[in-house]
Amino acid sequence: DTGVSQNPRHKITKRGQNVTFRCDPISEHNRLYWYRQTLGQGPEFLTYFQNEAQLEKSRLLSDRFSAERPKGSFSTLEIQRTEQGDSAMYLCASSFWGASTDTQYFGPGTRLTVL
Amino acid sequence: AQTVTQSQPEMSVQEAETVTLSCTYDTSENNYYLFWYKQPPSRQMILVIRQEAYKQQNATENRFSVNFQKAAKSFSLKISDSQLGDTAMYFCALVTQGGSEKLVFGKGTKLTVNP
Numbered sequence: 001d002t003g004v005s006q007n008p009r010h011k012i013t014k015r016g017q018n019v020t021f022r023c024d025p026i027s028e029h030n031r032l033y034w035y036r037q038t039l040g041q042g043p044e045f046l047t048y049f050q051n052e053a054q055l056e057k058s059r060l061l062s063d064r065f066s067a068e069r070p071k072g073s074f075s076t077l078e079i080q081r082t083e084q085g086d087s088a089m090y091l092c093a094s095s096f097w098g099a100s101t102d103t104q105y106f107g108p109g110t111r112l113t114v115l
Numbered sequence: 116a117q118t119v120t121q122s123q124p125e126m127s128v129q130e131a132e133t134v135t136l137s138c139t140y141d142t143s144e145n146n147y148y149l150f151w152y153k154q155p156p157s158r159q160m161i162l163v164i165r166q167e168a169y170k171q172q173n174a175t176e177n178r179f180s181v182n183f184q185k186a187a188k189s190f191s192l193k194i195s196d197s198q199l200g201d202t203a204m205y206f207c208a209l210v211t212q213g214g215s216e217k218l219v220f221g222k223g224t225k226l227t228v229n230p
Contacts, residue, residue, distance in 0.1 A: 045217040045219070095216075101148050104218060
């Protein structure tokens with residue numbers, strides 16, 4: 001049973017460029033979450049999907065951010081016109097939503113540095 | 116809104132000794148779950164222990180146990196027989212049942228186990 005994977009693990013980009021991250025959840029998990037973690041802080045919720053539907057977005061997710069989960073499997077998070085304030089660790093987590101609340105399992109994260 | 120507070124930014128313990136990490140939370144919901152996650156340096160976040168709020172019995176996982184005080188909204192983690200591999204950031208997190216079931220994290224406690 002493979003865990004949650006994320007690619008790339010590190011991304012360095014210049015301000016104003018677009019970046020895209022990918023998350024592959026645990027195969028039977030129907031929920032997928034994106035979180036952002038800045039230095040010295042706990043992760044903060046960005047958005048989540050149930051199957052292919054994006055059901056909630058945090059106010060942290062500005063118009064420059066977009067996320068997709070086209071076939072209910074992997075997900076992508078795109079940041080357009082990156083800013084230095086976007087530098088953070090982007091974490092993906094997945095869970096199985098059913099009769100009770102499931103534990104979320106995290107991927108290794110993508111560390112973004114905007115120069 | 117839900118909040119999670121970890122009042123100890125850093126702690127240290129000698130190998131083989133016991134340490135307790137503190138966490139308090141606030142929620143108006145009745146159905147919720149509490150978690151402790153561990154994030155080793157440059158490694159991914161992993162689940163340490165989980166507690167269902169409706170259960171009076173404190174959760175235990177090998178050397179890890181919790182002291183769940185529902186009325187006081189307190190959820191501390193006790194690590195017995197500390198090992199060097201326990202060195203990590205520890206995050207307390209809350210999920211309320213229903214809706215997105217997003218995790219709300221505290222700021223974390225950096226635990227160092229000294230040889």
